[in-house]
Amino acid sequence: MTSWRGRGQERDRGSASVEVILIVPVLLAFLALLTLTGRSYAAGLAADALAHGAARSASLYLDPGEARIAAECAVAESVGTWGRACQDPTVTIQHTFTAGGRAVRADVTCISQRDDLPVLGLGERRTISGHATSVLDVHREQER
Incomplete structure (x- = not known):
C-alpha cells in the first residue's frame, strides 16, 4: 500500500520541465522588448544631441551658407559616438525669429x-x- 505522499510525488514528476519550457520564451520576449525600449530611447537622445550640436555650431555664423556647413560638420564629427542608434544623419537648418531675437533651428x-x-x-x-x-x-562670428 502506498501512502498519500508517494502518490502526489508521482503526479508532480516532470512539472518543472514544463514550467521552464513555458516561462523561457516569455522571459526572452520581455528581454527583447526591454532592449528595444532602451535602444529607442538612446536613438532619441542621439538625434536630440546631434540637433543641439548642429544648432549651436550654426548659431556662431551670420551667413546661412556658413551656418549650414558648420552644422553639418558638427554632426559629422559626433555621429560616430552614437553607433547604431543614429546612422546616416541629415541636417536641415532654418533661420527663425523668436522673442529673444534671431535664432537657428x-x-x-x-x-x-x-x-x-x-x-x-x-x-x-x-x-x-x-x-x-x-x-x-x-x-561673434567664428573664424575658420
Whole structure:
C-alpha cells in the first residue's frame, strides 16, 4: 500500500520541465522588448544631441551658407559616438525669429538600426528625428 505522499510525488514528476519550457520564451520576449525600449530611447537622445550640436555650431555664423556647413560638420564629427542608434544623419537648418531675437533651428533625421532584434517583428530600421533651437550669436562670428 502506498501512502498519500508517494502518490502526489508521482503526479508532480516532470512539472518543472514544463514550467521552464513555458516561462523561457516569455522571459526572452520581455528581454527583447526591454532592449528595444532602451535602444529607442538612446536613438532619441542621439538625434536630440546631434540637433543641439548642429544648432549651436550654426548659431556662431551670420551667413546661412556658413551656418549650414558648420552644422553639418558638427554632426559629422559626433555621429560616430552614437553607433547604431543614429546612422546616416541629415541636417536641415532654418533661420527663425523668436522673442529673444534671431535664432537657428536645426532638425536632424537619422536611422536607428534594430536588425539584431528580429524576435519582435518590428522591422530592421526606424527613422528618428531631433530638433533644437539656438539663439543666433550676432556679436561673434567664428573664424575658420
